[in-house]
Amino acid sequence: MALQSNLRSAIYQTEKIFQRARFASVAAPEMGWPILLGVSFPKSGTHLLDQILLGFNRVAPFSRRLHSFYAEYEGESGRKRSPEQALAWLDSLRPRDVTSAHLFARDEIVKCVCAPDFIPYFIFRDPRDVVVSHVFYVTDMETRHVHHDYYTSLPDFDSRLNVSILGRPDANIEFPNISDRFTPYLGWLEQPSVLKIHFEDLINDRAATLNRIIDHFLARVPLQAPRQVILESLEASINPSRSPTFRSGKTGEWKKHFTEEHKKIFKNVAGDLLIRLGYEKDDNW
Numbered sequence: 001m002a003l004q005s006n007l008r009s010a011i012y013q014t015e016k017i018f019q020r021a022r023f024a025s026v027a028a029p030e031m032g033w034p035i036l037l038g039v040s041f042p043k044s045g046t047h048l049l050d051q052i053l054l055g056f057n058r059v060a061p062f063s064r065r066l067h068s069f070y071a072e073y074e075g076e077s078g079r080k081r082s083p084e085q086a087l088a089w090l091d092s093l094r095p096r097d098v099t100s101a102h103l104f105a106r107d108e109i110v111k112c113v114c115a116p117d118f119i120p121y122f123i124f125r126d127p128r129d130v131v132v133s134h135v136f137y138v139t140d141m142e143t144r145h146v147h148h149d150y151y152t153s154l155p156d157f158d159s160r161l162n163v164s165i166l167g168r169p170d171a172n173i174e175f176p177n178i179s180d181r182f183t184p185y186l187g188w189l190e191q192p193s194v195l196k197i198h199f200e201d202l203i204n205d206r207a208a209t210l211n212r213i214i215d216h217f218l219a220r221v222p223l224q225a226p227r228q229v230i231l232e233s234l235e236a237s238i239n240p241s242r243s244p245t246f247r248s249g250k251t252g253e254w255k256k257h258f259t260e261e262h263k264k265i266f267k268n269v270a271g272d273l274l275i276r277l278g279y280e281k282d283d284n285w
Contacts, residue, residue, distance in 0.1 A: 015064045016096060023061035029221045035093045036062060036217075037113060037120045038100040041185050042071075043133040044125035045199040048238065050100050052202075052213060053121070055237030059225045063098045070101035072184075078146035078173035083108065105187025114193045119220050121213065122188040125199035126279045127178050127270055128254035131164040138164075146173060161257060165266050179270035186276070198278075200251045210234050 036053045040046040050066055057064045070089045073080055083106055090112050093099060103109060113120045125133075139151045139160060150168070151160050167177040175181075188194050195216040201209040214230050223230065258266070267283050274280040 012063065012065060012067070016061075019057060019061040019064065019096070026060060026223070031116045031220070033061065033095040034117055034119045034220055035095060036098045037093075037118050039103045039113070039120060039122045039185075039188060039194070040100060041124045041130065041182060042102050043130045043137060045123050045197075045202060046100055046102075048199070048202060048240075049121060049123045049197070050098075051237045051239060052210065052234050053098050053100075055234035056217065056230075057098070058233035058237070059223060059230050060221065062096050065098075067093060067097040067099040069099070070103060072102055072104055073174070074146075075142065076144050076146060078175070080174055087112065104184035105191075106184075110187055110191060114191050116220070119217055120188075120191075120194045121197060121216065122185075122194050123197040123199055123202075124182075124185070124277065126251070126254065127182060127273055127277070128258065128266060128279075129199075129251065131161060131178055131266075132254050132257050134164045135160045147175065157257065158259060158262070161262055162265065165262065165269065177269045178266070179273045182270075182273055203251050206235075207231070 036056060038046070038049040038053050040049060054062075054064065054066070056062045068089070070086065071081075072086070086101075086103060086106070086109055089101070090109070095117075103113075112118075135151070135157065138145045138147050142148065147163075147168070150171075151163070154160050154163070165178050167180070168175040169177075189196060195212065197209060197213070210231055211227075213234065214227065263285070271280075271283045274285075275282065
């Protein structure tokens with residue numbers, strides 16, 4: 001394991017050196033090269049945003065692969081990581097890295113990420129689609145997940161979806177309801193220096209959303225490359241078949257799976273969240 005980790009690190013550093021040489025004629029921005037960071041709520045298009053941000057390596061000396069991925073919870077144990085671990089991870093990043101994280105918007109984290117060292121993006125998705133995606137992921141795609149055995153012990157999809165909405169308050173590991181799971185991320189919505197991206201916009205209005213991503217990048221890193229070249233670079237980097245958790249790439253899938261009972265319990269725990277995120281105007285859905 002250590003040998004593989006060292007090999008990956010060596011390859012990563014070699015590629016960064018190659019990228020610097022390849023773009024040696026491109027002047028560094030006034031404040032130096034930043035770190036590209038994609039923050040995501042789980043099951044909201046993390047890998048899609050990763051691929052898009054890596055597309056910048058075609059027009060500037062950014063890494064050709066992700067530096068690493070950070071999550072607030074360990075997938076196999078469900079153990080919650082400490083704020084100090086998140087800060088240590090952020091401190092490990094270097095200019096021209098491309099990276100992503102399920103990262104809570106704690107004050108000290110926000111202060112770090114919103115500094116000029118970073119170009120931050122935050123992607124999120126209709127929480128109703130999130131809970132549906134979570135059921136498929138935990139049950140069928142990630143057998144090592146801490147909730148896999150419990151989900152597979154339940155009799156059907158409907159009962160699993162109930163748990164995905166309501167959480168497991170009686171379990172010995174932290175898994176709150178969908179609203180409480182999203183709450184630690186809400187602070188990213190309030191940061192002007194963080195570009196907010198609806199997953200649905202990347203699916204249904206991709207060109208316009210990619211142009212917003214480019215604008216956010218160019219505000220910090222002015223490139224001489226034509227916009228169309230940058231846009232084509234980001235488009236070319238998108239490859240759903242290379243995402244280990246990509247399932248359908250569709251929006252509004254919750255409508256196929258929610259019963260009236262699911263709608264009722266979701267409105268009770270997260271109706272306000274849908275309104276806050278702009279997915280509904282009221283509870284009449």
